[in-house]
Amino acid sequence: MPSIGEVKRRHEAKLLGVKGVVGVGVGLRDGRECITVLVRERHPALQREIPADLEGYPTYVEVVGDVRARR
Amino acid sequence: MDVKGAKAVGECCLLGLELPGMTPAVNPNVVGLGIGRKVTRGIVAESIALRVFVKKKSHPLLLRPEEVIPQEIEGVPTDVHETGEVRIRWPFPPVFQRRLRPARPGVSVGHYAVSAGTFGLVVRGREGRNLILSNNHVLANENRGAVGDPILQPGDWDGGKRGRDEIGALQDFVPLAADATNTVDAAVAEPYDARDLSPDVIGIGRVHGVAEAALGMAVTKAGRTTRITQGQVTDVDVTLKVGYTDGFRVFTDQFLIQGRGGFSGAGDSGSAILDGEHRVVGLLFGGSPFVTVANRFANVASALQVTPV
Numbered sequence: 001m002p003s004i005g006e007v008k009r010r011h012e013a014k015l016l017g018v019k020g021v022v023g024v025g026v027g028l029r030d031g032r033e034c035i036t037v038l039v040r041e042r043h044p045a046l047q048r049e050i051p052a053d054l055e056g057y058p059t060y061v062e063v064v065g066d067v068r069a070r071r
Numbered sequence: 072m073d074v075k076g077a078k079a080v081g082e083c084c085l086l087g088l089e090l091p092g093m094t095p096a097v098n099p100n101v102v103g104l105g106i107g108r109k110v111t112r113g114i115v116a117e118s119i120a121l122r123v124f125v126k127k128k129s130h131p132l133l134l135r136p137e138e139v140i141p142q143e144i145e146g147v148p149t150d151v152h153e154t155g156e157v158r159i160r161w162p163f164p165p166v167f168q169r170r171l172r173p174a175r176p177g178v179s180v181g182h183y184a185v186s187a188g189t190f191g192l193v194v195r196g197r198e199g200r201n202l203i204l205s206n207n208h209v210l211a212n213e214n215r216g217a218v219g220d221p222i223l224q225p226g227d228w229d230g231g232k233r234g235r236d237e238i239g240a241l242q243d244f245v246p247l248a249a250d251a252t253n254t255v256d257a258a259v260a261e262p263y264d265a266r267d268l269s270p271d272v273i274g275i276g277r278v279h280g281v282a283e284a285a286l287g288m289a290v291t292k293a294g295r296t297t298r299i300t301q302g303q304v305t306d307v308d309v310t311l312k313v314g315y316t317d318g319f320r321v322f323t324d325q326f327l328i329q330g331r332g333g334f335s336g337a338g339d340s341g342s343a344i345l346d347g348e349h350r351v352v353g354l355l356f357g358g359s360p361f362v363t364v365a366n367r368f369a370n371v372a373s374a375l376q377v378t379p380v
Contacts, residue, residue: 005308012310025309025327028286036306038327038362062306064327065359068314069208069256070340071186 007055008035018049022067027060034060041065074106074119077147081121085140100125100138102157109150120150128153166273167295168229170236173266176343177273177293179225180205180260182212182241183233187226189295189341191354192278193270194259194377201268201380202242202259204371205341206356210258211244213315218242222260226295228338239263245374247315252323255366255374256340256356270380274299275349278379281368282350284326289347292355294339302330302363304352311364313357324370326353328363335363343379344368351379 002010004026012024015037023038035057037050042063050059081104083090087097102124109120123140128151131139140151168179168187180190180203188209196202203222207213210222223231224238244258262268271277273293284290288304306327312319328334328344335342335358344353344365353365372378 008308016310016312023309023311025306025311025325026286027306027327029305033286036309038306038309038311062362064362066314067311067357067359067362067364069206069213069316069357070335070337070355070363071181071188071206071208 002055004033004035004057007057011035011054015050018046020046022064027062029060032058034058037061038064074121074147077121077145078104078106081123081144081149084144085123098138098140100127101140102126102154107150109148110152118148120148122150122152124152124154126153126156164229165298167293167298168225170225170231173269174203174224174238175269175271175273177275177295177298179229179231179295179338180209180238180341181223181226181228181231182210182216183221183223183227184215185209185212185226187228187231187295187338189339189355190224191341191343192272192351193268193380194375195380196242196259196261197376200261201265202261202377203239203268204257204259204343204354204375204377206256206354207244207247207258208256208315208356209341210241210260213317214244214246216241216244229295237263238267243375247320249318249320252310252321254322254324254370255354257354257366257371257375259375259377272343272345275345278343278345278349278351280350281372281379282346282348282352283369284344284352284365284367288352290328290344290352292335292339292342292344294335294342294355296336296338297333300330300334302328302334305329305362309364313364322364322366324367325364326367328365329361330363333360334358
């Protein structure tokens, strides 16, 4: 089974192409490792375009808002 | 005439307030008037007096006649009391936003044309000299700065001024790329006087080397705006779009931190992220109301060729 990092890298470009997605990472949610999909805000299309799991690893949609340089 | 009437007359002839039938006059030494008991050599008398508050109390013989406060106004005795000049109480800014020499990691710093960020860490550069580490967008104004540009401590937002508050000059920065991915937002400044830097992070102390951020790791930082906060690493190996003044930059190999009540705010950019053993794991540079984004310190160290002091 490929590592979660490899799977993330393989799907990264496609996930970043989804409208509203600003980032992708490897996270820990509820004690489980998952592929985190960082979105500016929730909208109905996200549910359809982001699969619940990728090659056996769960995805987790995290609303991060507007991420800006903190000057 | 009652005491209040006498006070109105006093306000007119000493402070210059309007009173029908009188010509207002100003005694520049008088800052206020009130009604109270006369105090003579520390003893409070029974009698009510018109208390006249002055910047400086002098003997009547040392004053010009027009500066002397009359012994009584409209039959009410006066009592001259020195209060000095009364000013509004400006909130005293926290140490993180003040000028500090030697400056320590955690305080406000910035390129002269930038609002303010945080002095993250003292690092040793290639030539063996101690430098101020922060972000490109704090010390190099998002690539717009030039090597040698003055760096202020505190930064402009915190009242830092060219000349007076210059601590050093921009020494090196990693350019931010718009047409490629980035791994760090980092820059270093060299102090004019090495004695103006202390490596002790405010409220935390010395750092003990470098470590890698890991999922679930407890971290802390000292920053100009939210000061000392605690959080947890929630995501690693993050690819993320981050907003700058002229658009987005894409970063890879970042990590995210979340903390109860927010781990960082505007002005905390440049803070060093430390683990529980005070090892440096990252350089804070971005965030939203929900998350904080940091560069891996290993990437910062190799890009700028620096090591923590």
